[in-house]
Amino acid sequence: MLSNLLVTKQKVVLIIDELNRERIALKFIDSLLHEQGQEAGTIKTLPIGNLRHVSSYEALLNECGNNNNNNNQTGDAADFKAVPVTVAGVTTKAEYNVILPTLADLLCYQTPAYIFSFINRLRQSEHVRRVFLWASPQHLQHHHAQYILAGCEYLAELILRLETETLLSLISRKPGGGVSNKRYSCQVTKTEFQVTPLDGPATTGSPKQPSPESEQTAEPASSTFKIELDEDEVVARNALTLPYERTSEPAEGSIIYTPDADDDFDDEDPDEDLCI
Amino acid sequence: MATSVLLACGLNEQKLPGFVHISEESNVDGSFLISCILGQRLRISNAGTLLVCLQHHYQHYFNAGMRLGYNTNIFQGKTLNVIDVLSDMASEGLACKWLRTPDGLSLTEQLVEDIRAQVESNYANRNSYTILIDNLSILFNLGASKLQVQQFCQDLASLAKERDNLTVITKLSNSDIYQPTDNNVAKLGQLRIQVVRLKSGVFREVDGKLLIERVLDEGSYACEEARKEVLYKVNDRNVKVFTPGEVGVKV
Numbered sequence: 132m133l134s135n136l137l138v139t140k141q142k143v144v145l146i147i148d149e150l151n152r153e154r155i156a157l158k159f160i161d162s163l164l165h166e167q168g169q170e171a172g173t174i175k176t177l178p179i180g181n182l183r184h185v186s187s188y189e190a191l192l193n194e195c196g197n198n199n200n201n202n203n204q205t206g207d208a209a210d211f212k213a214v215p216v217t218v219a220g221v222t223t224k225a226e227y228n229v230i231l232p233t234l235a236d237l238l239c240y241q242t243p244a245y246i247f248s249f250i251n252r253l254r255q256s257e258h259v260r261r262v263f264l265w266a267s268p269q270h271l272q273h274h275h276a277q278y279i280l281a282g283c284e285y286l287a288e289l290i291l292r293l294e295t296e297t298l299l300s301l302i303s304r305k306p307g308g309g310v311s312n313k314r315y316s317c318q319v320t321k322t323e324f325q326v327t328p329l330d331g332p333a334t335t336g337s338p339k340q341p342s343p344e345s346e347q348t349a350e351p352a353s354s355t356f357k358i359e360l361d362e363d364e365v366v367a368r369n370a371l372t373l374p375y376e377r378t379s380e381p382a383e384g385s386i387i388y389t390p391d392a393d394d395d396f397d398d399e400d401p402d403e404d405l406c407i
Numbered sequence: 408m409a410t411s412v413l414l415a416c417g418l419n420e421q422k423l424p425g426f427v428h429i430s431e432e433s434n435v436d437g438s439f440l441i442s443c444i445l446g447q448r449l450r451i452s453n454a455g456t457l458l459v460c461l462q463h464h465y466q467h468y469f470n471a472g473m474r475l476g477y478n479t480n481i482f483q484g485k486t487l488n489v490i491d492v493l494s495d496m497a498s499e500g501l502a503c504k505w506l507r508t509p510d511g512l513s514l515t516e517q518l519v520e521d522i523r524a525q526v527e528s529n530y531a532n533r534n535s536y537t538i539l540i541d542n543l544s545i546l547f548n549l550g551a552s553k554l555q556v557q558q559f560c561q562d563l564a565s566l567a568k569e570r571d572n573l574t575v576i577t578k579l580s581n582s583d584i585y586q587p588t589d590n591n592v593a594k595l596g597q598l599r600i601q602v603v604r605l606k607s608g609v610f611r612e613v614d615g616k617l618l619i620e621r622v623l624d625e626g627s628y629a630c631e632e633a634r635k636e637v638l639y640k641v642n643d644r645n646v647k648v649f650t651p652g653e654v655g656v657k658v
Contacts, residue, residue, distance in 0.1 A: 154594045155625050162627035180565060183558075235591055239557045270594070272553045272587035321626025 133324040134166035145287035156265035182240040226260035235270035409443035425567040426596030429578040437602035455533035462542035515559035535572040564595040
């Protein structure tokens with residue numbers, strides 16, 4: 132199920148939809164959360180009618196914080212029916228899943244700078260467990276839509292791209308710095324979203340540099356040249372000394388001097404008076 | 408006169424979906440749909456209609472109605488109300504409220520205010536109420552931004568959600584440059600009608616094609632949609648529709 136891949140420890144989840152499913156964005160994310168047993172009380176949304184006012188964004192942040200504090204107090208008061216549950220004197224945090232309106236709707240009412248800042252604040256809030264943002268490139272009408280989308284991808288830790296009806300890709304950034312890019316085939320019905328990993332180079336983990344050896348052996352199937360060497364050829368190649376190597380063979384440097392009969396060798400140092 | 412085209416679009420019923428959007432491609436004219444819908448709504452007894460004239464003024468719709476077999480003047484002030492932005496501009500010039508933006512309201516906000524006022528005063532007396540807006544792209548010409556138009560449509564969609572039996576019908580000429588705006592407006596409703604030109608060129612017996620997309624059910628992960636394609640020909644006094652392949656050279 133897709134929810135197994137998306138509802139993880141990663142905090143900021145960006146869904147890029149190429150299929151024009153924006154009208155069901157909220158339902159889509161809500162269903163993912165419910166599949167993973169997230170209760171309705173932990174899901175927070177921003178109604179589209181309130182997007183005009185900055186205060187409603189602040190209210191959402193405050194609401195998460197306040198509810199959390201209130202819940203902690205009720206937990207301390209040993210109200211065991213309330214969330215969070217107190218287990219052995221340790222109160223678990225009530226953390227929220229925040230489903231943001233679609234990026235197109237957010238951009239309709241707020242500036243990109245404010246949206247980025249708001250997502251960042253949600254990311255840093257300890258009361259927020261996950262933030263979901265839906266972006267459909269076909270619906271983005273901002274002049275710099277591509278840059279804004281790239282900015283959202285930069286902020287996100289998990290990027291789901293719904294490429295076609297049967298194909299999706301998932302980029303996951305782990306806290307340790309590892310990045311994985313996997314592709315899945317998918318089967319979508321009205322109530323189910325099944326995914327199957329696709330085999331192939333795209334399913335490997337972080338992109339690795341190919342080794343020089345593997346580069347050497349890589350030969351295009353259509354090539355008419357024989358590039359590979361067999362063992363005898365390798366030995367013969369190594370034994371061969373090329374002409375430029377012969378000329379540049381290192382020789383010991385020496386000065387051969389044959390003194391004449393008249394040469395007068397003075398044993399004294401001629402520079403003695405210089406006191407060097 | 409226009410029953411067949413309304414039947415093909417699913418707009419011949421008394422109760423219409425809450426929000427209907429007509430997308431008009433560059434080089435085709437879908438205004439005939441507004442006239443057809445207007446005639447159909449006026450024929451239903453005690454059904455209120457608000458016509459917001461942006462592309463054509465009221466007189467155009469009166470003339471078109473006469474050709475299609477109905478007289479809008481009979482209904483005006485009773486079941487038909489009109490916000491005629493173009494005529495206001497022509498008669499009042501720069502003093503017109505649509506250009507003056509009184510009270511710091513933008514053009515689109517002013518329009519929403521007026522539409523809300525009309526709905527408040529008329530909706531209660533009617534069995535159903537339809538708001539027809541032709542054409543949103545004129546708002547761009549009058550200085551509204553894409554975002555303002557989107558906000559305007561969202562306000563209208565919320566108006567339709569607040570009340571049963573209230574339908575908002577919008578039309579937008581996307582001119583091949585307003586496609587994202589078009590998509591954003593279309594997602595607010597359940598029914599989208601795209602008026603597109605023929606790919607094969609110009610044909611004497613067909614003016615263009617209607618692509619009708621209706622969302623039947625919104626599932627959690629996918630929508631159940633019904634899609635239909637019909638060809639249309641706007642004649643002097645009626646609109647004919649054909650199924651693709653029906654029209655051709657007959658030997």
